[in-house]
Amino acid sequence: MSLTIMMKLSGRRELLIQTIISFFCRALAAIAALITSLVIGRQLGAEGAGLYFLAFSIVSFVSAFSRLGLDNTIVRFCGAALPERNWGIIRTTVYKAILISSLVSFSLAIVLYYSADLLAESLFQKSELGAVLKLISPGIVGLSVLTLISMALQGTRRIPASILIQTIVVNLVLAIGLYIYSVSSPESAALAYSITTVLTVIFGCYLFFSNLERGSQVVSWQALFKSCMPLWIVVIMQQTVQWSGQFIAGSFVSTEEVAQLAVAQRTALLVSFVLMAVNMVVAPRYAAMFKQAKMAELEDMAITSTRIMIFLSIPVVTIMVVIPDYIMGLFGEGFSGGASLLQILAVSQFVNVMTGSVAYLLTMSGHEKELRNTALISGPVAIVLGLVLTPIYGVTGAAIATAIAISTQNIMAMWLVNKRLGFNTMAIWKKTNC
Template sequence: MGFLSNSQEIFLIHDFFEKLSGNLFVLLLCSSTYRMINFKEIFSKLSQNELLFQAVLSFFVRVLAALAGFIVSVVVSLQLGAEGAGYYFLAFSIVMVLSAISRAGLDNTIVRFTGAARPEGEWGAVRAVLRRSVIVTLLSSVPVAGVVYWLSDFLAMEVFEKPALAEVLQAISPGIVGLSIFTLFAMSLQGLQKVIASVLTVNIIVNVLLILALLLFALQTPQQAAWAYSIATVLTAILGFAIYRNALGEGGGDVSWGELFQSCLPLWVVVIMSQLTQFSGQFIAGAWVAPEEVAQLAVAQRTALLTSFILMAVNLVVAPRFASMYKNGELDKLEKLALTSVKLMVIFALPIVLVMLVFPELIMSLFGEGFSEGGQLLQILAIGQFINVATGSVGYLLTMSGHEKDLRNTVLISGPAAIALAFILVPLYGAVGSAIATAIAIATQNLVAVWWVKKRLGFNTLAVWKA
């Protein structure tokens, strides 16, 4: 399917604003909510520890990243049509999960050790943790990509019962390696508090390259889009390495293999279970429903993530600070930073989720014909993501304070719950059942993590009135 014509685009934009103006209660609700919040007090507290500047900077960069991801979803959907997009997004989700598993929980380990080493000038430790992480990731991601390539026919026909998926899996399998490597570079840059460089590496560059490929070469099949993504990940990994090299200083320090594995192995379980929480519903739906419904579900899930992009933006700033404050025993500052960041995130996320709840069909229609029927999916998933935001950076609080095992125990509840709910609800309700299972699992994961933060660190991230 090609792009919308100019007249169609004009009509769509006009329709959007006409419906928006007809729902003034959304604006009034947002306005009344904002009046209840003391912005002067919030910004005063933020400026005291320089979080405000970093958070605002991170916010705008994350806006660009979120827009890039959203535009990719729109372009893929319009170019490939609902069926072709369904095959591409299903294959892409497989790549996301397998790449995360291949990184063996090293993402947060890199942020933790780098965030703690940077203030001390231990640049040798920064280099060591990334170098060893890359070695481990290459040794795991390359075989995984090979298995996906060679077993693509089996996965397509026997697991998902979609023969056309095989060629898409073959084309996108190299992306497992590329995505894994450039993500590690981005995590190191995050630990170095290079917010813009980190987001550019992990979110923006690969999406911009993919958009350019889709448009310039007029790609029309999911196989072509998959090859474009794989090439984009390799180029992004090369650029990410160059950016990382320029961010380093001179100094000593080291991180041993033992320290690395002691931190990452519990997190590996966290990663696997977190990925199952996020994507198991989509995979199970992929075996039960038509490709068009899989595309609706994937697009709704990616769009709902716009609700939590502010969480990702704030995490970029606060995660290294969490590690440094906990290491220095500054628990009071840690609590204030955590609670203030939650309040900030809710302020920005609330209007976004309200728009998704009121105009779901209109938003989904932006992706082309056959997507507006997925409006209910967007509403369900947006609620789950808002709970994710409202609970705060609980995962990073546990990880950066050395309580990786508590986070592991948390996801050992939510991951199996997501799978069980999906197996029960998808056969009964199709894609809607998958969305419900995912939203419940995400909410469960974060609320249990809130309990662990209260037990280990002594404060409740939901008690934002204390900030």
């Protein structure tokens, strides 16, 4: 057997092992997120959970804004630098990203704290939301930094640690704390979330920086901003697609219906956890392959990963479409009415899976501006449809608006991958070498 063939087989074996590990860790992360939603739904009730989830969606959106698009920039720079062991590039990329994001997120957390009552009363017509927003506002800083650390771990191919920091630790610690102390108010849950994010940041910094070697090379501020600025717009628009339905619904429907939409949306994400698991493994490899001009291998990996994701997600989406009443009923009294919302959002997440890792393919290959252009369409689509459909069809209209926007975003990105990289990620019938 030639050396070239042996190297290819070794690389595929490593990829397979990493994918299995990532899948297992993502499954644990999905279970942790589900447990947290169950605990919050059952202990706070539909109304209390609605206030908490609405506040959480605001924090998630502001945190994404605070990261300035540096999430994927970290993965790209670290993923490209790792094969050549450019530790200085990796270290300075992460340092500078955390510094910038910390300053922005801290400033926005202060703004949210002091404007909480005004937002609650004037925008959402829910005065009781104000106290929840104040207590969860520190979570903006914690969520921003822990996300960047998770991306740094992903970029350096430490997949289990990345997933542990990003999802598992936060959700499990929060769920355990809420259960043990019998938390029954959204205000207490909000405070618990803020504390949990800070503890996770401390743990994440230890995991990443304690094993990081030193190097002489550094990444410039210019290179960092050149990559992250287009991605910042992408992140803002992606968050708009994800959360605008809940924001708009918060102004038009009851708190209980907001809770149904939030729980349905969080549950529907289980369909795409396979996509997230595979992306954790392939994203830094995409960056390295594109940098080394290995386009055939890049295409093979993209199509093969799409096959795997479609195959593994079919059972999950089928369950959600066939027995949505039972699944939503698990969260407690008042949630089963959101069964149709779960069906709508699960189908949109399946479209997300079927198109493959299109966002990462564009980002890791330096086509951030093309991805930005898709986001500039899908974000406004989500807002316009939400404002049109929600007053007419209530919370169902908000779910439909979100589903259409998600599908539009991924289909456009798939078209751009075909145009810029020369292959169709949905061509799962095509013969590959993987």
